[in-house]
Amino acid sequence: MASKENYLVGIFDDEDVLLSAVENIRDKGVKIKEVYTPFPVHGLDEALGYRRTRLPIAAFLFGMTGTITALSTQIWMLGFDWPMIIGGKNHFSIPPFIPVTFEFTVLLAAFGMAGTFLVVSDMKPYKWPRMFDNRSTDDKHVMAIDLAANKISKEEISQILKSNGASEVNEKSY
């Protein structure tokens, strides 16, 4: 059966070796698809050349949506559509609207941010995550290299990985 996607998977035992390996491998012109680590490794994002996430902007926009929705809903409902006297206050009085507005802002920001995160990091509900090596949840750092995205031959990449401290190099196809 002909596979569509072929990967070379390098296994690393130590995060310091991994970090220098990432830098050296990228310097040699090899494109790394992703690195999976059992715990957060400081400096890995920079080494991989990732841009900073724009998730805070999404959170802000979702939060603003919450603020505007909650405020306008309350003002319209209690101020115009069905005015009610509650606690002897004016129909249109901002202070009692603030707690609801605050909560709704937080709710939408949190939901929106979590949802955005799941979508952009390819963890949609119907999507089964791809495990290049199950040991990345235990004690190994796993580097996946997409062969189709690289012009360098498989043997050469394998050699580069080994010379940079990979304890094993496996092939994986999907």
Place this chain on the structure above:
Amino acid sequence: MNATHEVSDERYIFKPETRSKLLILLAVGIVLLGIGTWMAMSGGEEHRGGHAATTVTKDMVASLDAPATEAAAGEEHHGSPAWLKRIYTTLWMNNVFFTGLGLIGLFFVAIQYAAQAGWSAGVKRIPLAMGHWIPFAGILMLVIWFVVKGDVFHWTHASLYDKASIGPDGTYDEILDKKGVYFFWPLDNGSFPAFYIIRLVVFFGLWYMFFMWIRKEMLAEDVDGLNTHWEKARKYSAIFLVFFGVSSSVAAWDWVMSIDTHWFSTMMGWYVFASWWVTGLAMITLIVSMLKNSGYLKIVNANHLHDLGKFVFAFSVFWTYIWFSQFMLIYYANIPEETVYFIQRRTVSPYSWIFFANLILNFALPFLLLMMRDSKRHIGMLKIVTPIVIIGHWLDYYLMVTPGVMKGEGSIGLIEIGMAMIFLACFLWVTLSSLAKYPLIAKNDPMLQESLGHHI
């Protein structure tokens, strides 16, 4: 990654240029205070909206017996002329404000030890230097209290506790008589407020002792590099934090809430603390930024500034949360004896603009300006936002203290600005001259390596 970094010795030098700048600030403050006093004495800016305000206050309390007698009695014995009352008020208010800055210096250091924080190892000397203000603030607090008590603290008047003078025209105040024990114990109500003064002295005494203990361990560590100093400082810090939790709240009742004698709020302890805390954080951040700009603190980088900026951002929001919690409960319950506090501040002309400026300067601006990650990492932005926060909370304290004393006659003029400049110059003088006395970097701090590798 795990390599240990060498840290070169660094010392802050309190340069003659800095000294002369502070002296100019002090001199300008004194001149402004003088001109302001002269103008107020010759009756220039009096009576703006004063009568309207008095009417509002009386209407507000008309439904209650006791405060009505208070208002009546208040006019009889509040003796000093308006200009002198203004000076007394701003003297007291500035001292409470700057006491907080000194205290927060110590509190910040203690928090770092108790939390075993690593990131802050490079900046801890700045809040430590701010703590040197505590003894000065304590002496000032005691002296100023005896000078201003008759005008600022309504409850000090003996006639309020005189049972011979009961009745609509009498001076006896039943509410205060029942609260009196909190001020006067073990003596008789209306005599010398022994309990109050004991608290003031004990608080400052213990704060200063904890400050000296923690400071001693921090400086001893520079010499012999033993980690036991860090552990001892941590122990003192933990005990201090427990004590500070109680004492800061009681101090807020004593020094701020007791000015509006009949009014009370269970949020006041937190409110005063929140305001002190965010101002102190802003002051620490500002001093760190200034030092960094003049070439000091080489080991402090954008990551440390980011954390300080986050502190200012987060506790601006925290202050707003406390502010709103206090306002919301009083607004919704709508009990006259509580609402009078906000009605005085929101509707009376000299205070109403400060009431809203308070929220804009202390919530909206820091919230929006410090929201982005990049703005917390740039000294330029921090140097814009932290003065806004410091000035904003100075206005916050103005609003806590002044309306209770000055009623409708308060204003912010040359007297208030001059006095603030005098206090600021003295505070900075003490802070910077103390900072110059010991190394700027604690090179033997066990957390220093973590701080050097700090990365967020």
